[in-house]
Amino acid sequence: MRSLLIVGAGLAGVRAAEGARAAGWSGPITILGEEAHAPYDRPPLSKAVLSAEEPPAVPRLRSEEVIETLEVRHLPGVRAEGLDTEGRSVTTSAGEIGYDALVIATGSTATTVPELAGIRGVHVLRRYDDALAVRESLARSREVVIVGAGFIGSEIASAARARGIEVTLLEASDRPLARAVGPRAATRLMHLHAEAGVRLLTSTTVSGIRSTDRGIDKVELSTGEAVAADAVVLGIGARPATDWLRGSGVALDPRSGGVRCDRRLATSAPGVWAAGDIACVDGVRSEHWTAAGEQGRIAGANAAGATEDFASVPFAWSTWHGHRIQVVGETTAADEEDHGDGFVLYRRHGTAVGAVGIDSPGPVARLRRSLAQTPGVGPQRAATGGVVSARESRE
Amino acid sequence: MSAIEADKTVCEGIGMCEAQADTYFQIGDDGLVEVLADEVPDPDRAYVKAAVDSCPVSALRLLG
Numbered sequence: 421m422r423s424l425l426i427v428g429a430g431l432a433g434v435r436a437a438e439g440a441r442a443a444g445w446s447g448p449i450t451i452l453g454e455e456a457h458a459p460y461d462r463p464p465l466s467k468a469v470l471s472a473e474e475p476p477a478v479p480r481l482r483s484e485e486v487i488e489t490l491e492v493r494h495l496p497g498v499r500a501e502g503l504d505t506e507g508r509s510v511t512t513s514a515g516e517i518g519y520d521a522l523v524i525a526t527g528s529t530a531t532t533v534p535e536l537a538g539i540r541g542v543h544v545l546r547r548y549d550d551a552l553a554v555r556e557s558l559a560r561s562r563e564v565v566i567v568g569a570g571f572i573g574s575e576i577a578s579a580a581r582a583r584g585i586e587v588t589l590l591e592a593s594d595r596p597l598a599r600a601v602g603p604r605a606a607t608r609l610m611h612l613h614a615e616a617g618v619r620l621l622t623s624t625t626v627s628g629i630r631s632t633d634r635g636i637d638k639v640e641l642s643t644g645e646a647v648a649a650d651a652v653v654l655g656i657g658a659r660p661a662t663d664w665l666r667g668s669g670v671a672l673d674p675r676s677g678g679v680r681c682d683r684r685l686a687t688s689a690p691g692v693w694a695a696g697d698i699a700c701v702d703g704v705r706s707e708h709w710t711a712a713g714e715q716g717r718i719a720g721a722n723a724a725g726a727t728e729d730f731a732s733v734p735f736a737w738s739t740w741h742g743h744r745i746q747v748v749g750e751t752t753a754a755d756e757e758d759h760g761d762g763f764v765l766y767r768r769h770g771t772a773v774g775a776v777g778i779d780s781p782g783p784v785a786r787l788r789r790s791l792a793q794t795p796g797v798g799p800q801r802a803a804t805g806g807v808v809s810a811r812e813s814r815e
Numbered sequence: 816m817s818a819i820e821a822d823k824t825v826c827e828g829i830g831m832c833e834a835q836a837d838t839y840f841q842i843g844d845d846g847l848v849e850v851l852a853d854e855v856p857d858p859d860r861a862y863v864k865a866a867v868d869s870c871p872v873s874a875l876r877l878l879g
Binding site: 710 | 827829830831833842843844846861869871
């Protein structure tokens with residue numbers, strides 16, 4: 421019987437197994453996970469896990485029962501180290517594993533700062549074990565420095581303030597969230613930090629850390645100031661975990677390091693699909709939970725013989741200091757209109773193409789619905805050619 | 816026939832359910848899920864189950 425191998429046990433990997441089964445794959449399915457845990461979900465790591473009073477259980481994606489029903493073999497603690505696309509075999513830390521169809525979903529690795537790596541009290545946040553360490557560290561801290569004012573850094577800042585910790589949030593650029601949203605939305609979002617008592621310093625980096633035998637004492641900034649801190653958390657981005665694919669038959673995107681694939685999530689190698697953070701679809705990586713899930717499902721279905729295209733409306737959500745933030749559609753290069761009361765709309769040639777909402781779930785949901793039906797943007801299951809006006813999207 | 820159960824106290828209005836099965840789910844003006852049809856005929860069960868399973872905060876259940 422033909423076998424499906426899925427490398428990566430995150431959301432995209434699990435959804436690939438579900439997508440393959442739903443599309444009729446009847447052969448064995450194996451999921452390799454580098455970590456020792458059951459397949460788990462990442463959004464809670466920077467949210468609920470950090471606020472938990474007691475060390476929380478791993479936020480499983482599916483119950484044991486559901487995994488059994490899917491007839492999926494999960495191999496925890498197994499790392500992929502190489503790929504032979506001609507012999508259809510993956511080299512792993514547990515030996516060679518052959519496949520007939522392969523879905524690559526190895527996700528991202530947190531970016532670190534070489535000079536800070538290994539210092540006790542300095543953390544990144546990408547995996548469950550990282551989240552436990554950050555939670556433990558926050559529980560013992562009075563002051564923290566968070567490096568990077570993006571979504572992860574901001575969520576950590578929010579969790580720290582909820583614990584009454586003094587937070588200094590550093591941003592290397594002069595404009596936070598430049599890759600995610602326009603300047604007006606960024607100003608609104610950074611205002612949430614100011615309201616919550618977070619000290620935000622832009623155009624500022626860490627130049628050194630002073631430690632004692634008890635841990636971190638002070639963080640030296642590029643401005644010359646030294647800030648007292650018990651812990652430092654880095655939220656400065658992530659890069660695709662594709663080092664194991666270098667030199668294989670799977671082509672990587674030279675700029676992003678992601679796996680090049682088409683809208684069907686097929687890579688350059690026969691029988692190999694990609695999904696999630698590593699997938700560079702027509703030159704674009706969508707590093708969002710919603711995209712990872714949908715790409716996983718489609719990659720699995722297509723590996724099983726379906727011919728679905730990936731075309732979902734970009735969508736991300738977050739909670740900072742009790743405020744619900746939602747980002748939908750195109751929110752960087754379009755014209756930006758601040759509609760007040762927490763709704764920033766983006767237009768191109770007059771047509772609404774995206775929005776950032778702060779505690780505005782109704783308008784965001786309506787816009788997302790409209791975008792999903794706009795040709796060239798959404799999944800086009802109802803390609804009505806609907807053009808959204810700001811009024812329609814708000815009412 | 817199955818039935819959909821939605822817990823609005825858990826829902827965060829992320830809208831994965833609507834993205835996958837918009838004939839059964841919609842995010843309302845309050846930003847929370849509205850179930851458009853409580854009963855799911857058998858031919859739609861797998862389609863609705865996928866939407867229910869996609870909820871990142873486990874606010875949905877499919878009974879029966």
